Amino acid sequence: MPxxxxxxxxxxAIAKLEENRSLSEVAAELNxxxxxxxxxxxxxxxxxxxxRPLRQGVGKVSNENEDNALVxxxxxxxxxxxxxxxxxxxxPGSLRVAQMRLKQSGLKNWAAARKVFLTAEHKHRRVQFANEFLIHGEEFWNNVVFSDEKTFQSCNSGRLRVYRPRNTRFEENYTLTSTSGRFSVNVWAWISVNGPGMCYQIDGRLTAEHYINxxxxxxxxxxxxxxxxxxTFQHLLNPSLITAVKSLLFLPP
Incomplete structure (x- = not known):
């Protein structure tokens, strides 16, 4: 019955009730x-x-100052x-409300990136390299082999997370530079325009002798x-390793 x-x-219905019709009679007429x-x-x-009066929503549990303090x-x-x-x-609000306020402010919870920050010397060398090889065309770069080392680590507390705005993944305030892991694996690898090449696990610390090997x-x-x-093999080594390699190869510093 509707x-x-x-x-x-x-x-x-009101008009009929005011005419002294009973509730039962009016209800039956309207089914x-x-x-x-x-x-x-x-x-x-x-x-x-x-x-019926419109339902009133629950009032905001926090004011602007409290929201700003959280953010x-x-x-x-x-x-x-x-x-x-x-x-x-x-x-004053619940955890869910706090998370919502942070999201509304443009701060989202992401897995934190890890990177090594560049010093002024690193940046200078990279710009110098870019300027030096800027004139080379596609034919040159198709024969260039790049290589680098990487340390993979496990973390006792799992991957850390960070609140940050979009498109700021590698900004210094939101990245990690180191971690204390349960174990770590050092690898060396090269890559070219043809795709990834050899990936080699390094036992222990990468020394000059080990690198030459x-x-x-x-x-x-x-x-x-x-x-x-x-x-063409390209690798930007750190200055101390360059000096060590040159001494083993009897090259001038």
Whole structure:
């Protein structure tokens, strides 16, 4: 039996009730329950309205200052959790509300990136390299082999997360430079326009002697399989390793 009446039906019901028709009679005419007509009559008598009042939403649990304090704490401590930020900023809302406020401010929780920050010397050398080889075309770069080392580590606490705006993944405030892991694996690898090449696990620390051994016994055999005629090997080493390699090869510093 339908229990929802239009305003026209409610007006008709009120008019019939004022003509001393009974609740049962009006309900039967409209094919609704007696209680439905009873509440229509009650609302009209008490509030002089036919519609139900609109439901009022729950008021905002925090004011602008409290929201700003929460957001500012995270901006100053991007690696803090929402739980910690809520406690330190004395935010009155629930954890879910705190997370919503942070998201509304443009701060989203991401897995933190790891990178080694560049010193002024690193940046100078990279710009110098770019300017030096800027004139070379595609034919030259198609025969260039790049290589680098990488340390993979496991973390006791799992991957750390950070609150940051979009497109700021590698900004210094939001990245990690080191970690204390359960174990670490050092690898050396090269890559070219043809795709990834040899990936070699390094036992222990990468010393000058170890690096020369990699060049002779890993890099050259694997690279010449792809570039049998000619290739250019490029690697920007740190200054201390360059000096050590040159001394072993009896080259001038």
């Amino acid at each position: 229990q929802h009446l239009t305003e026209a039906q409610k007006s008709w 609704v329950s007696k209680s439905c007509i009873f509440y229509v009559k009650k609302r009209w008598q008490e509030q002089q309205r036919l519609r 500012e704490y995270i901006r100053q401590n991007p690696f803090a959790t929402a739980v910690k930020a809520r406690e330190q900023a004395l935010f 990699i060049l002779d016994n890993v890099m050259l055999p694997s690279v010449t399989e792809v570039f049998p005629d000619n290739f």
